[in-house]
Amino acid sequence: MIIDFTVSNFRSIKDEYTFSLYAESKSQHLQENIAWPNDGKIGVLRTAGIYGANASGKSNLLRAFLALRFIICSSGDLKDGDSIPCYEPYLLSEKFKDSPTSFEIEFFSRENLRFIYKVSFIEKRILSESLDYYPSRQKANIFNRNDNDTWESISFGGLYKGGRKKIAFFENNSYLSKAGNSADAPEIVRSIFNFFRNEMLYIGANHQVNMLEWKEDLEKIKKVASILSKVDTGIDGFIFKDDDENRLSLPSDMPKELKKRILDAERKKPVFFHKGENGIKNSFSEDMESSGTLKLFAMLPLLLETLEYGGILLLDELDNSFHPHIAELIIKLFNDPKVNTKNAQLIFSTHNISLMSPSVLRRDQIWLTEKRNGSTLIASLEDFDKNMVKMDSPFDKWYSDGRFGGIPSVDYTSICKTIKS
Incomplete structure (x- = not known):
């Protein structure tokens, strides 16, 4: 399960933002929407919805997960000198268009171990990379790679045992990708590689599902x-x-x-x-x-598989072709601990305001994207004044009224003049 995902300088996301599924609020509202992996001390949200106007950055946030997945699972296939295809920096600033893209993700593995993976990269080189985990309450390092490190100088933590650690990589390969795909590497790093390779599924707005x-x-x-x-x-x-x-x-x-x-x-x-x-x-x-029927027909096997084995399903435009009741059904299945027994997660983007309801989603499960001067801003309803936005507030109505931002700015008068001219 994903706890936090921090992104900077990726597509329209210029500044650093943390998309969090950590259940910060201790409110009893919709407690079933929270899973308690490991020792039960950290609550993690089962679902999260991302709202915003067209081209506000909703899809870019989901694509950042795919970019991270490429770094972890596929960058090891790059040849020496190849460009890293998921290096897509913010282009509307001279300062950022050649600056590193950075990702940090905190998550629970299938074995309920808590990990933190960080990576920073430019077009043809990974600048830094590290993997830490919590074998107890104290964090321990598995490996750490700095800008000047080669495969011979990368450092390893004392608890990283059980196989061959030093594995050759080019500067555009992540160590995790090379070691995770090596049969003689320690099991712990291979399990992380397989976690992202097998358990993170993405369905785009026009994605064709292979049946x-x-x-x-x-x-x-x-x-x-x-x-x-x-x-x-x-x-x-x-x-x-x-x-x-x-x-x-x-x-x-x-x-x-x-x-x-x-x-x-x-x-x-x-x-x-x-x-x-x-x-x-x-x-x-x-x-x-x-x-709508055909999309549901194609998607159901992936939904069933994710719920059965406990994975992470990324759905871009959940409402596309679906009646609101079907979209709500999908969310409810993931939020229901009696159905979702393996702590699967659903992260989706949508324009469907009816899903933004306190009967379906908690305040901390609703995220908003908004463009300002070309750059995406990301916030959760949890960030708003809690004395004003309560757990039972009419989220959908207030969002539609523009209280939270994240809606398109439409100049009707100017549009009419353009049409009539």
Whole structure:
């Protein structure tokens, strides 16, 4: 579970901001929305929603998680001298456009150990990197890398044991990426690598979910069909049916295994059943279903997997194609400790004001982004005066009225003049 994520100089996020899922408030309001991993002394929010006008930086905050994931999991694949593709500094300032991007994340691993990872980098070089954890109440260092360190001079903490620590890396590789993907590295660093590789899932606004991996999973198919039938889609079951594989023209010299994967992905198409009058069932193809139904159909396996194993799901534009009640259902599933038994987390962006309700989200679960002179500002409702913004305040109405910022500034009169001119 993520406790805090600090970002600076990434895309529109110029200054340093901390996006926190630490449950600072001791209020009893919606206590079920808080998980208590490890020894139960730190409360961590199960969900968090990010609001803001278009182009205010909501998506950039979510993309910062992806950039961190690239540094941890994929920067080790870069060749000597390659540019780090996720180096995207703030470009509207001479001072920042060549300055380092910095990330810091505090989190609980699947083993309920608490870690802090920090990294700072420019276009072709990682400047600093460190990993600490809490084997007890005292923080201990696993490794520390400074700007002048090579793979031979990087320092290691005394509790970092159990394998080969010194692993060669280029200056554009993170140590965590190289060591985490090495079979003979200590287990603790490999577990962190796999945590971010396997347990952080991202679904963008136009993201196409690959269904190939669950088309043969009968148990998952059964669960997805059952849920679809209970959310008023009209669907009463579905199957994956073989399509005509000959409609694809693939190169004759393509490797057989790759050809088989492509044909399998294309051949098996979902067919949905709807019950009509007198119990008669009719089959509907994909193009006969609504975009909202298809998005929910594609997303449900990932939701189920995240809840089953306890991961982190990043959803950009949760409200896109979804009725507000469906979006609220997804949030409630993650907030419900009886359903979310593995402490999975949902972090989402949305424009859906109806979700900004004290019956759904706590004050500290609602975040706002706003552009000022081209730079993104990030704040939580928890940052506002608590005597003014109480846990049961009408968040949605006050947000719509502009009390919290984060809404687009629209000059209606000027727009009318432009149209009429």
